[in-house]
Amino acid sequence: MSTRTPQGAARPDAPHEGADARPPASPADPPAAPPRAARRRWAWLFALGWVAQVAVRLWLASGQTLPVATPDESGYLFAARVLTGGPDADMSFGTVYRGGYPLLLTPAFWIGDGPVGVYRTALAINALVSAAMLPLAYLLLRRLAVRRRWSYVFGHVTALLPCVLFYSGFALTDAILPVLVAGWLLLAHTWLTAPPPAGRRPAVRLTLAGAGASLLVAYAYACHTRGAILLLVHAALLGAALVFRWRSWRAVSAATFALAAATAAGMLLNRSLLPHMYPQGDNDLGGNVVKRLTTLDGWGWMLSLGTGQVWYQSVATGGVAALGLVAVAFLAVRRTTPGPVRALALAVMALVAGIAFATSAALPVEYRIGNYVYGRYLASVTPALFAVGVAVLMRASRRTLLWAAGAAAVLTIVAACVVQWYAGDLLTRYTYTAYDFPETSLLTWDWTAFHLWRATSAGLLLLVLSTAAVLPRLRRSAGPPLLAGLLAAVALAMSVTATERIAQPLVRAETAYTDLRGAADLTRQRSIAVDWNIWWTIRLSQYYWAWWSDGSVFDARWTAPPQDADMVVLAWPKNAPPTASWPKGAPPGWRVVASRRTAEGDWVAWTR
Incomplete structure (x- = not known):
């Protein structure tokens, strides 16, 4: 099998500074497979790591007995009930909840006993899928040439981010979207940058990678409207691959057919739910988008709220996701970046901007602080950017690292200034919903009010500590363990405190307010x-x-x-x-x- 790299493509395993100290393999001599004992050891590490990640999720969700992130959780559960042939639930004039994620939850209705049993089973399904972030983050870091052992360690850290861990404790698409986006990114990278197939087996693998990426995109589209942004981005990648001849027309056709067929199936699934859940119509979020795109005030709202989402993404990860976003932008504009890699970098940037601004355009005015600064919408792409940021911290030279960290800090501060300028005193006058701020509540140590600049300062302090921990002199010794320990401790503390101070009080209150079980059979x-x-x-x-x-x-x-x-x-x-x-x-x-x-x-x- 030929191991040549096509013109304009980057070898994902090319040696870089800080990568494994092994000589590159000769094209005539492919790398030797690791010993069988080593393969078994790594297989056990991933199996036990996945089980540990599932256990952490089940532990955090052990106190959840009913939907509290309403109406979202209720909408997905009722949709899953309809898909199993259960009764309808009238949610007219509300947001339309798509059927892709409820389809995943249907086994909960066959296994669970009663509403609480069904809900707990749904959260167990979430845990099984969400824990897959560990191997996916590992593969992302390996593609970024981070050493094997540190890729595994920081794969765990990425899987512990609140945008992955905390939201897995609710019946929300946010429990699985980060996994879908990470999987799509890996498959799309494989499909775009793999060498031209020489033989049947490599051609089949290439076709499977393209079709797999398309299927994940179509499923994300069937799960949530945010998936529509991913669908557009992926379609643009397919078009670019054909125009610039990175892939043959047959390879592009196979990926396009998979995308079209799966998307059509998802549209039929979603349409089948409408008469059962929205007999009198929905809340027409599309009308909000049109209004925002056709008025000057609408553009101000959309751009400012989208910037607030980028700010939250940065602060919630201690600036590491902002570091990753800066690195992706640099790859996109650097002249020497291979074409397929540049296209993928532009796709990630378009995904971030598209989700941030499109969701802001669709939002109604809800008179809550979460309108202006919010983390859930970008949670699907945050782990991928976090992994890129970790790679910068682990591999960049001193000069590059300081430059990138400074750029990430400037991005965060400018975004905070935009939020302050547009929202102003509304950040103190509007309704504070603790559920909107699981990360910044810990950073400011306040679960009753929002503090823009205190959260910004705490996030930038974490960025400074992370950068200091891996300066080249420390990187060879204590730096990586210090960085992993710092980021893991903060991420886990965010999820634990959010569960104890936000999720569980909501469960107790909603149970006291609404429980009908003792009233009648x-x-x-x-x-x-x-x-x-x-x-x-x-x-x-x-x-x-x-x-x-x-x-x-x-x-x-x-x-x-x-x-x-x-x-x-x-x-x-x-x-x-x-x-x-x-x-x-x-x-x-x-x-x-x-x-x-x-x-x-x-x-x-x-x-x-």
Whole structure:
């Protein structure tokens, strides 16, 4: 098999400063395979490492018993229930939740017993998939010529980032999107930079890499609208590979066919959910995008909020993701960068910008601080940038390292200035939602308020410490362990404190506010109708507890409660007994089984 590299392509295993000290293999003599014992040892390391990562995720999620990241978690769970042939859940006028991720959760409905059992099984599925970030991050770091043992260590660190670890404890696409993006990046790199295949087996491997990248992109598109940005970026890569002849038309055709077929299947899947979950329409986020793109104020909103997402991505990783973004930008503009590598660098930058600005354009004004600084949307690409940043820290010369760290610091400070200029005092006046800030809460040691400049200072301090730990004199001895220990400790502390101070209090509160299990035999309630005037978080949680019931909504101000439902939940007027909640009096045969006054709203449950 030929090992020649095509013109304009980069060998992913080419020797670099700081790489394994081995002479390059001769084209006529491919590298010798490692001894069988060494292969077994590495296989055990990855198996045990994956199990450890799964265990950490299950431990952190052990206190989660119901959806608290509403309406997102509820939407995905209800969609999965519909896909298994279960009852509908009316979420009209809300965000459309796509079917790709719920399709992954369908086994939870076959294994789990009751709503809590189903939810816990869904989180176990999350843990199994999310822990795959360990081998993927290892492969990314190896492609960046980081030594094998340190690639393994920092693969663990990457898998412990809150954008990977914390969100795996919720029924959200954020639990799997980072894995999908990392997998796509590896396959796309293989497909673009591999030497021309000489023989059937290399040609098959190349075809599988291109088709695999396309399938991951199509699945991401079926999971979330953020996947649409990845779809556009990947399609542009396929077009560039054909135009610049990096790949043959047959290879491009195979990858394109896989992309088109899988995308079409995902669109059919998503369309099948609409009548079951949005019978009266959705909230038309596309209309927000059009409005933002056609007005000057809309452009200001979109660009400023997108910049706030980049700021959060940098600070939440101690500046390492910003270091990676700077390195990717440098690769994209450097003249000597091979064409396929430049295209991939531009694709990553386009993915970051596309997600940040497109999600900002679609956001409605919610009067919360998280509108202006938010980390979840870019969480899918953050681990890849973090891995690039680690490679810079581990391999760059002193001069390059200091230059890159300075550029990352400037990027972070400028982004913070944009946030301060656009949001101003809204950062203190608008609603603070602790769930939006799992990383910066630890950096500022405050889970009740947002502090822009305190978080910026803490993030830059971590960047300074990380840079100092791996200056060339320390890199050969204590530097890498110090860097890995620092980044792992901070990342794990962020997830642990976010679980204890944000997630678990939400679970306790929502259970106290909404739990219907002690009120009636919910397995016999085949349908539940909830008053539109009840706060939407309570409404969705009651759908959740009545797991076997067809959920619908009505407005008691204009519509009489549906008497064909088995359970009706009505808003409870102030200074009135529970029986007064039924407009004009309850019909014969209906009785109150539960009533509750809560911080989120008051309600009364009736059954026949």
